[in-house]
Amino acid sequence: MKHCIATVSLSGTLPEKLRAISAVGFEGVEIFENDLLYFDGSPADIRKMCEDLNLKIMLFQPFRDFEGGPRSKLAQQINRAERKFELMAELGTDRLLVCSNVQADTSTDDALIADDLHRLAETAAKHGMQVGYEALAWGRHVSSYRHAWDLVQTVNHPNLGIILDSFHTLSINDDLSRLKDIPPEKIVFLQIADAPLMKMDVLEWSRHYRNFPGQGELDVAAFLEPIIANGYNGPLSLEVFNDKFRAAPGVSTTSDAMRSLLFLEEQTASRLKNPAGVQAALFSPPAASAFQDTEFLEFAVNDDSAQRIDNILRQFGFQKTGLHKSKNVTLYQQGSINLILNAEPDSLAHAFFNAHGTSVCAAAYKVADADAMYRRAVEYGSIFYEGKVGPNERHIHAIRSPNGGLQYFVDSDIYSADFHMSKFQGRPHICRIDHTAYGVASEAMDSWTLHFAAIFGFQIEDDLTLPDPYGLMKSRVLRSADGRIRLPLNISENQRTIVSRSMASYKGAGLQHVAFASTDIFATVAALRSNGATLLDIPQNYYDDLQARFGLSDEFTAQLREHHLLYDTDGKGGEFLHAYSPLIEDRFFFEVCERRGGYDQYGAANTPVRLVAQDLYWKKHQESAAMR
Amino acid sequence: MKHCIATVSLSGTLPEKLRAISAVGFEGVEIFENDLLYFDGSPADIRKMCEDLNLKIMLFQPFRDFEGGPRSKLAQQINRAERKFELMAELGTDRLLVCSNVQADTSTDDALIADDLHRLAETAAKHGMQVGYEALAWGRHVSSYRHAWDLVQTVNHPNLGIILDSFHTLSINDDLSRLKDIPPEKIVFLQIADAPLMKMDVLEWSRHYRNFPGQGELDVAAFLEPIIANGYNGPLSLEVFNDKFRAAPGVSTTSDAMRSLLFLEEQTASRLKNPAGVQAALFSPPAASAFQDTEFLEFAVNDDSAQRIDNILRQFGFQKTGLHKSKNVTLYQQGSINLILNAEPDSLAHAFFNAHGTSVCAAAYKVADADAMYRRAVEYGSIFYEGKVGPNERHIHAIRSPNGGLQYFVDSDIYSADFHMSKFQGRPHICRIDHTAYGVASEAMDSWTLHFAAIFGFQIEDDLTLPDPYGLMKSRVLRSADGRIRLPLNISENQRTIVSRSMASYKGAGLQHVAFASTDIFATVAALRSNGATLLDIPQNYYDDLQARFGLSDEFTAQLREHHLLYDTDGKGGEFLHAYSPLIEDRFFFEVCERRGGYDQYGAANTPVRLVAQDLYWKKHQESAAMR
Structure with missing residues (x-):
């Protein structure tokens, strides 16, 4: 046409x-x-x-x-x-x-x-x-x-x-x-x-x-x-x-x-x-490949922030299992989760770090046919990227993501060729990435949506509007057909919300949070806390209301309260239990969550509690930093 | 209550x-x-x-x-x-x-x-x-x-x-x-x-x-x-x-x-x-006094910008008729218009200049009873202001305007006591201030509206949405009962419009333009141009369409075209003819206008033409400045 x-x-x-x-x-x-x-x-x-x-x-x-x-x-x-x-x-x-x-x-x-x-x-x-x-x-x-x-x-x-x-x-x-x-x-x-x-x-x-x-x-x-x-x-x-x-x-x-x-x-x-x-006469690119999982997230870091993130990842139960053969790049694993810290000079990650500071500069997705997905993206006008590849290292197909980072498509093992690997020791506390949320400029939301809807073939869930103490934020989730990959996009029209504040730190769109899935959230948050991980305290008033609202048992309510867990239910037997870290590097945070009984949402009703708690933590942190 | x-x-x-x-x-x-x-x-x-x-x-x-x-x-x-x-x-x-x-x-x-x-x-x-x-x-x-x-x-x-x-x-x-x-x-x-x-x-x-x-x-x-x-x-x-x-x-x-x-x-x-x-039991302040005219506008300037503004005011037919007896303050007059340039150090104007650059720091309104208006404003919670007054100089009641400047209420001659006056020579080209427009932050529009509606008793006209080449602007007019004072407030939600660009220069709300009324616009714009005043050129395409749209005569259309005048009609015999200056000091501009046959609006249909013309002028000006 x-x-x-x-x-x-x-x-x-x-x-x-x-x-x-x-x-x-x-x-x-x-x-x-x-x-x-x-x-x-x-x-x-x-x-x-x-x-x-x-x-x-x-x-x-x-x-x-x-x-x-x-x-x-x-x-x-x-x-x-x-x-x-x-x-x-x-x-x-x-x-x-x-x-x-x-x-x-x-x-x-x-x-x-x-x-x-x-x-x-x-x-x-x-x-x-x-x-x-x-x-x-x-x-x-x-x-x-x-x-x-x-x-x-x-x-x-x-x-x-x-x-x-x-x-x-x-x-x-x-x-x-x-x-x-x-x-x-x-x-x-x-x-x-x-x-x-x-x-x-x-x-x-x-x-x-x-x-x-x-x-x-x-x-x-x-x-x-x-x-x-x-x-x-x-x-x-x-x-x-x-x-x-x-x-x-x-x-x-x-x-x-x-x-x-x-x-x-x-x-x-x-x-x-x-x-x-x-x-x-109509456009007919290769069909979108089935998206199976988030393969890895790659953080652009410098040596300082690598040290701080390393510490937090260990508290969250990750182990450093891979050292790149030719670059200043390390791999952390737990369950099926792969997180990469890239501090390599003269790399795209380095350029990304210089522009945005510590942030996710690339995400990889496991698909049924990486080559077909790559060709589809290119036919849809995506800018493709060829990075430096060392001798005997793997080339992976990549395109530019809407925030200027990279998106890789992967359909086979990619670590053993590039990394000196060691084995994860013991049992993981968390098993996979449940969702990865990005903070996006309000005027860019439609562009991000089209990227994932057209090229990836993702579904668009209904928008939600949620109150931050200093203004509203809006959230839209893009997800793969079976929900294994979920990408909430968060925007805020005003500059005083947490989303906007961390985007200001990024000077652009960037990772807002990664949610790690657990199959036993009570044990997980207890283990992470005893590892030294910081998770947000939740106000007591929240639990009084929660019990009155859902008619929860005293025992279950006490258990949630003790572990500072947030709770939601879909009214059809599905339940969601989750906890959040404070802001890391003043910009992103981690969530730990457990889905029960087919719960398919994100605990949006609890977002304001999280926002206020993060805001309070942030202010205290700033005050004590100012006092030092 | x-x-x-x-x-x-x-x-x-x-x-x-x-x-x-x-x-x-x-x-x-x-x-x-x-x-x-x-x-x-x-x-x-x-x-x-x-x-x-x-x-x-x-x-x-x-x-x-x-x-x-x-x-x-x-x-x-x-x-x-x-x-x-x-x-x-x-x-x-x-x-x-x-x-x-x-x-x-x-x-x-x-x-x-x-x-x-x-x-x-x-x-x-x-x-x-x-x-x-x-x-x-x-x-x-x-x-x-x-x-x-x-x-x-x-x-x-x-x-x-x-x-x-x-x-x-x-x-x-x-x-x-x-x-x-x-x-x-x-x-x-x-x-x-x-x-x-x-x-x-x-x-x-x-x-x-x-x-x-x-x-x-x-x-x-x-x-x-x-x-x-x-x-x-x-x-x-x-x-x-x-x-x-x-x-x-x-x-x-x-x-x-x-x-x-x-x-x-x-x-x-x-x-x-x-x-x-x-x-x-209900709140009953002194009634709002009748607002009769804009008494004066006062610009905060420094010696440099005073020189530039002086030059432009002379081109627009103003004469320097007053020198303040004790301060670095000058008065320009034409018809019933009074414009004051205030370069006095250690004054509110100076503080305003330091915060916002060259801008209107005060406006005075002629009212039937200045004392009653002042008391009313104070009862409504206005912050009042007492400036320095020299010996034998007049004290004038003032309150803070929504942008931190001053608003004076005046009901008698105020110039002879404070200024060494000289007489305006010859005939004025323009006779009075038709309206004074302000650029206002989008989130402050409601606050400005309430200030003028509650304290001044002004009427609120319907909002208009108008296209700038780089986004929309919105305009709301507050006006006195008989329309002698009209204050369009302009906002823009995005940062790339002319309104937003000049507000960025101000670091806040500020004067957007002053419209001077003429009773013979053709003669006026010719006279101002021959004085050296710059008025915007209007694209030829505008006049082709204008004639087709309103069925204007060839002769009248040619006259508008020759003088680069914009034209509007209310369809009830009312007509509006107007012309604009480019941006002055990168932030505000002057308009010259004539109302005929009871026309009661502001030529909003022509705003996009003005915006594009100002944008073009601005870019050319920046280019030539860059080349110098």
Whole structure:
């Protein structure tokens, strides 16, 4: 398919937008009229700029509030259209988007509206232009593609067709069954947007919260399927109004834009029953491989922080079992968990450390077919990475993660070739990584989501909003199909929350916490504490309320209280018991947890308790540091 | 009236909240249960803390999802209530808020619900407690105060009353006529919140967007009037869930909280027809004086920037007509406009300059009765300011403005005593200040609004959202009754817009622009340009569209084009013509405008053109500065 995007979707001046659109390989662009109005040059200048950037101007938009308006203004409206057709000729485009009238004085007489559209089509014909009529979800009289299509059929003019838009159709839960009736040649343009589901006025929703397919919750592939099945092969064009995209630098947004269209094509292809011919035109990368586990997490450290982290890892029951054969890199293991500390100079980890301080610079995932996953990621436009490999050391496929670190795909033993290994002694207290949470900038959440949804094929769980003592944080979990890999992403709109404070230390997105799974949490936290590990104290009031709320037995409540464990239940027999460390290096922390009876969440109800406890610990720590 | 506030309204840990509440003179506090749960101490510790802060714990809240729940859980629910009554005894409070059940399995049988409430009241009686039943606007079965009141009457128990909440009633546009039927002694508590009108799910609206009376658009005084008229003299308690308040430092929020209650009392008193006895209990400051004009704007400068501003003011037609008798302060005049440059060392202006650079550090307003306005402001908790006054110089009443500058109230000539004056020569090009716009931090908008609405008695115009090339900005205008003083406040949620960039230069809120009114804009802009003033060039595309949009004559369009004037019309014969300077000192700018035919807005449709033009000018300026 050809890929196009409306200039209104992006941040910047018109020339900045066009450069960003061209940079990631879009074939076409919709020129949003206001971008042109504010541009300090002629339409012909824009035409030339687009030619130089190898971009085709596929549409000019929008022409508003035309059809069914007051009769007294009709001549002026036609005159206005003539001016726009002249401007379009100068721009070198032949398609105009006419959106349905939203004015209070719009006629509800379909015959009159059809007549207006006919006049417009005749005017367009004189100029050699095509008019596409689009129903806005909040159009005064015409608000559904079905109504717009009826009118286009009534007019039956070669210079008038319909413009379909996934948002306007899906946002009102419209009946999709008539999409298949629209012949592809009558579709003047096809606009695509996704959005999170929100209970609010559809106009406000549309103007501020649209996003790219795969970032929202609308079933855009269900909308697209009948159109593609019918043989449509014109452009797929993104038209997204989003406050955060308006504020974000252009090229990162256009990279996501392109990826989202590829993802939409892949999803649509998988829905199409038959024609190989149709499917062949859609993007079809290698399928996402099954994700089996977190293989390792790699921390960028320096010699000082390596020493401190080493100490904490030992308290948490880890043992140093591997020394890298050629680099200043060590491996810590426990159960199936592998943690790597990388203090190698002249490495990506070192650069990462210099930019962000001690942090997770790489994560590796165990997949069924690492090579296929790597090729899939590259086809999705991921930047790939080839690190230095010593003699006889393994090469591992890696791509850049959304925060500039690395993500490896692994499908076989990777340690014995690179490390001098020793055996873990005794019994592990914790067995695997339950989840790995990241602190992410609010405006980057959609980008991270798309990375994991499109490339990794991960599922997106519902967003949660949680109170920090100094503001709200929001959490969204991306997870592998069977839940073995879970990645909570945490954002905060304000600067005083714990999430924001640690992100400020990182100067960017970074590890927020790693949760280690135990199968006997009471024994585990007791053992870790006796190893010297620090776990947060939980206020007594919490337990009084917990018992009253869930009707827990005195004995069980006393046990939780004694071990300072947090508790949650899903009301269906599932239970979650967990404990947290204070902030480590002022930025991330460890969790120890046990899932019982199929509990599938993260104890979100306890997050505020943890946040206050960490805040208190942090302040005491700072005070005592200040006193020293 | 007694003033109270719920801890959930504020940012911070529970002790931080209590200190902030006490600091501004609240008598009481509602303890929000979660704040207690996360507190690292006992309920008795909180009781002691409140006693030390001279705060009474007036309510414990909330007790959720009790009435009409599954029969199998009733015993556990009563047990849960017993625990909470015990906790309340430890806290030293006797009132519990029970909010209506929101669970899907809630019974719709009012007799059964009344029976549950009766049991709860009996339990409360055993502990000497009062239960207040509150209808949540999104309650599953009980969602209106009228329904809740019916149930309370049915139960008819001395330990059960109703809790009224302005948000839950006004948000659903509920019938207020039965408020007068509720005897004051059955009102266990009275909660107050305002909110901007929003078309969204009421639960989301309530949880994130409530604000203090005077900051929103609900008619809280209409809600309160019948309750007060009926003789209620218990506490007025603010319960506000607001994302920005959660993130803002406590004392500034509590100052606004207190001011909002006083404002509500004043508004309510003015609605009450009769009883002097009732009104006497309500806050009644001197009435707001009539605001007649902007008397002067004072810029904090240093000698360098004074030189540059002097040059620009001369280009704009101002003349230096006053030299201060004792200070390094100069007066520029034109028409009725007075601009002061203050470079005096050891002054508030100097401190302001050191903190914020060149900026407006004071504004003076001509009012009918300066002394009354000053006393009113002080009664509303404004911080007042007494500057250094030289011998025989005038003392002028001043209060602190929301950005830490000064606001003077003036009702007589103030220049001749302090300045050596000379006469303005020739004819002025511009005659008065049309409006003065400020850039304000997004989280401070509500605080600025309350300052001008409550103390000044200004009207609040509807918010506008406008696109900057790098993100959205939002604008809200506060204006005096007759529109002679208009103060647009501009905010931006993201850091890349022009508003945010100039606020970053200010390190805080500051002047964004001053608009000077002309009665012959074509002559004025020609004269200013020939004086050497720089006004922004407007793209040609703008005029092509303008003509098509409004059907303007070729001649008039050519005239606008020639003078690079922006144009707007209100469609009722009102017209607005205006032009802008580039950014001055990288932070503020001047506008020249003419209103015709009763036009009452600000040409908002042209804001994006101005923003792009300023951005282009700014970049060119930076480039050429870099090349020098």
